[in-house]
Amino acid sequence: MDQQSEKYEDKADVIDNEIRKRYYKWHLHAIAWFDFDDVAQIIRAHIFKKWDQWDxxxxxxxxxxxxxxxxxxxxLRNNYSNFARPCLNCEHNQSREQADGQLAALCAFTPSGLQCNECDLFAKWQKTKKNAYDVKMPLSLEFHAYAQNTNPSDHFDISRATSTLHSKMMQVLTPRHFFVYKMLFVDGISEEEVARILGYKSNEKGRKAGYKQIKNLKNQYKNMAKKIINKEDIFYE
Structure with missing residues (x-):
């Protein structure tokens, strides 16, 4: 098929795969009626709309x-930041969790010590955005981090993904190169020590031994790792 004639439908599987890779980064569960399937559909529609802009x-x-x-x-901006009350990022925010687990919305600026319309910014938010916030936020924004961190389905296994990447790097690198890769990225050996083990020297005054060689090798390995990550979905294997 002529690449210039490729349509959105021809690349739908590729697009869906790229969208699916972002699932583990999606933590907006405070909106009960808005999940990642909705997000994916919005993204697909936007890509379809801009399809003619792809070179x-x-x-x-x-x-x-x-x-x-x-x-x-x-x-995220439209469903969180645009409607969240200004207190969340205010220097006077004194909110703290109480013994019963509820959040005390306290303020160091207002006479009452509460986050309320005694503050002009809060009063403006209450008048113009609170209704939208209440509709969009069935779960309090302050507890979003808790909801995010206690939902196991939100996370991928970084240790497993890292191990998979190392295994695939071993398959594409020569034994000597994997030996160097392992020292730098698995064993955490310093560049100076790796250069010493490899017998590198420097002819430049003030430069550490093997500076250029190690830098070039690290860039080479990083580029290879990026290609593997882009080509293979190691986060879901």
Whole structure:
């Protein structure tokens, strides 16, 4: 098929795969009626709308991922930041958790010591955005971190993903290169020590031995790792 004639439908599987990779980063569960399937549909619609802007002489994935990132930020902003009360980021916010687990909304600025319309910013929010906030936030924003951190389905196993990446790097690198890769990225050996083990020297005054060689090797390994991550979904294996 001529690449220039490729349509959205031709790349739907690729697009869905790139969207699915972002699932583990989605933690907006405070909105009961808005889950990641809704997010994915919004992103698909946006990609479809902008399809003619993709330069088909270039890889699709980077272009798609830029749109995905921007849309995730927009959705989070529109459903959280735009409606959250100003107290959350205010220097006078004195909120603290009480013994019963509820959050005491306290303020160091207002005469009453409460987060209320004695503050002009709060009063404006209450008048213009509180109703929208109440509709969009069945779960209090302050407890979002708790909900996020106690839902096991929100997280991927970073240790397993890292182990998978190391295994795949071992498959594509020569034994000598994997030996160097393992020292740098698995064993955590310093660059100076790795250079010493490899017998590197420096002809430049003031430069550490093997400075350029180690830098080039690290860049080479990082680029190879990026290709593996972009090509293979190691987070879900």
């Amino acid at each position: 088909q002489g270039r890889p699709l994935e980077p272009w798609v991922n830029k749109i995905i990132s921007n849309q995730l930020k927009n959705i």
